[in-house]
Amino acid sequence: MINISNLSYAFGTGSSRTPVFSGLSMNVQRGEFISVVGGSGCGKSTLFKIIAGLLEPDNGRITLNGAESATAAKRLGSVAYMPQQDLLLPWRTVMDNCLLPWELKRSRPKAAAVAEIRTLLQRFGLEGTEGAYPQELSGGMRQRVAVLRTVAAGNDLLLLDEPFGALDAITKRSLQRWLLELWAELDKTVLFITHDLEEALLLSDRIYLMTGSGGGMQEFPAGLPRPRHHSLNYQPQFAALRQELELKLYENRRS
Numbered sequence: 001m002i003n004i005s006n007l008s009y010a011f012g013t014g015s016s017r018t019p020v021f022s023g024l025s026m027n028v029q030r031g032e033f034i035s036v037v038g039g040s041g042c043g044k045s046t047l048f049k050i051i052a053g054l055l056e057p058d059n060g061r062i063t064l065n066g067a068e069s070a071t072a073a074k075r076l077g078s079v080a081y082m083p084q085q086d087l088l089l090p091w092r093t094v095m096d097n098c099l100l101p102w103e104l105k106r107s108r109p110k111a112a113a114v115a116e117i118r119t120l121l122q123r124f125g126l127e128g129t130e131g132a133y134p135q136e137l138s139g140g141m142r143q144r145v146a147v148l149r150t151v152a153a154g155n156d157l158l159l160l161d162e163p164f165g166a167l168d169a170i171t172k173r174s175l176q177r178w179l180l181e182l183w184a185e186l187d188k189t190v191l192f193i194t195h196d197l198e199e200a201l202l203l204s205d206r207i208y209l210m211t212g213s214g215g216g217m218q219e220f221p222a223g224l225p226r227p228r229h230h231s232l233n234y235q236p237q238f239a240a241l242r243q244e245l246e247l248k249l250y251e252n253r254r255s
């Protein structure tokens with residue numbers, strides 16, 4: 001689905017140039033759920049912006065669906081990206097927010113897009129919110145609308161940048177369960193940024209650890225059997241993996 005090799009990026013120019021990462025490589029198969037974890041500021045969101053075509057890397061190659069995407073402009077619009085803030089437009093209703101991807105592409109009649117969004121609203125447990133404005137929704141509902149808009153873009157690869165980071169523990173749990181079911185049902189490939197190691201282990205097939213300070217990426221096989229449930233959190237195998245992952249993150253931050 002996506003192959004990244006030897007990617008590097010730095011912000012700024014001349015003497016104010018600050019490397020974010022270098023020599024970064026990763027490989028994601030179709031249908032996988034992959035998490036990216038790493039300390040604050042190590043470049044996770046920057047990586048997503050590069051994959052989404054919003055930033056051009058300094059070096060490296062990105063292959064999407066087997067075809068090399070040599071420039072950011074080529075990647076733009078070919079993956080669905082949900083940034084850290086939900087970015088729902090406050091002056092638009094839920095339906096009009098979800099229609100934004102259609103407005104950008106206009107590749108089919110509006111009625112077809114509206115019908116698909118209505119079906120997704122049902123599937124996402126958001127029936128009855130079509131005419132509501134974002135500020136009338138709870139935090140968990142807003143995040144579901146934002147994920148729905150990302151899915152409505154119609155791409156096979158979803159980049160979700162810490163979608164549940166700002167939610168309380170109970171809402172977060174229910175949305176994790178919901179996302180696992182959705183992922184199994186929709187047959188999408190997901191790249192997911194999180195600071196929550198338990199969330200990464202619960203959701204992912206594999207985890208990539210970003211080292212930061214101009215460094216690269218390390219792979220961590222999550223490998224727990226599916227289907228997964230929160231009761232896994234209390235099993236020794238889960239606790240051991242969590243400890244191993246935490247140690248690796250800690251080692252990376254020190255090196």
Ligand SMILES: Nc1ncnc2c1ncn2[C@@H]1O[C@H](COP(=O)(O)OP(=O)(O)OP(=O)(O)O)[C@@H](O)[C@H]1O
Binds near residue numbers: 011044
């Ligand atoms: N537009 C920008 N101009 C200059 N530096 C930037 C810009 N955006 C991000 N940076 C810097 O690049 C580094 C990586 O930022 P990025 O947002 O990718 O990190 P992150 O791992 O996603 O962080 P967090 O986990 O806190 O969201 C940080 O040091 C940040 O300050």
